[in-house]
Structures are given as C-alpha cells and as structure tokens.
Amino acid sequence: xxxxxxxxxxxxxxxxQRDAVIDQIVTHMMAAHLGHIKRDTLETKNKFDKCPxxxxxxxxxxxxxxxxxxxxxxxxxxxxxxxxxxx
Numbered sequence: 870x871x872x873x874x875x876x877x878x879x880x881x882x883x884x885x886q887r888d889a890v891i892d893q894i895v896t897h898m899m900a901a902h903l904g905h906i907k908r909d910t911l912e913t914k915n916k917f918d919k920c921p922x923x924x925x926x927x928x929x930x931x932x933x934x935x936x937x938x939x940x941x942x943x944x945x946x947x948x949x950x951x952x953x954x955x956x
Contacts, residue, residue, distance in 0.1 A: 871956035876949055877902040887954060894953075895946045903942075907932065910945040917941060921948070 871887045873894050874880065880897065884890040898906055909915055911930045919926055921944045925936035932941055 871954060873950060873954040873956075875902070876953050877905050887956065890954065891947060891950050894950045895943060898946050898950070899943065906942050906946050909949075910942045915945060917944070920944075 870883060870885060871890045872881060872883045873890050874882070875894055875898055877898060878901070882890050882893045882897070884893065910932060913930055916930045917927045920934040920937060920939055920941075922939035923934060923937040925934060927934065927941075933939065934941060
C-alpha cells in the first residue's frame with residue numbers, strides 16, 4: 870500500500886500504486902492550492918535546470934517550458950509530492 874500527503878495541507882492519500890497516489894495528490898494540489906504551487910514554482914531555489922518533459926535547458930523560474938509548453942507547476946508538484954510518499 871502506498872501513502873502520500875499534500876505538502877500544503879497535510880491531507881493523506883492512499884492507494885495500491887505509487888503513480889496513482891501521486892496523480893491524486895497533484896490533482897488535489899492544482900485544484901485547492903494553485904496559488905501556493907504557483908508561488909513555490911516561481912521561487913528561484915525551485916527552478917528546473919532542464920524541462921522534465923523534453924529535456925530543454927531552462928535554468929530560471931518559469932511556469933511553462935519555452936520549448937514544449939509543459940506546465941512546470943504540475944511538474945514541480947509531482948517532484949515535491951514524490952518526496953512526501955511512504956510505502
């Protein structure tokens with residue numbers, strides 16, 4: 870059994886597959902905490918060196934990848950959520 874929490878409100882989610890639980894938490898975060906996620910994504914310390922989707926070098930805080938258009942807020946939420954998983 871996999872278990873994870875929303876790092877903003879500490880709500881717990883459980884499921885049998887890690888990726889499914891991460892998807893649930895990210896969906897919750899994008900619906901309930903969009904402003905918080907946007908602010909955290911734009912912090913300099915949280916910038917992506919490369920786009921997680923296409924691999925294009927980024928190196929600065931952005932909301933969308935300039936090459937493929939991937940939503941970096943979702944990618945940031947996925948990255949952070951993976952660190953809050955147990956199981």
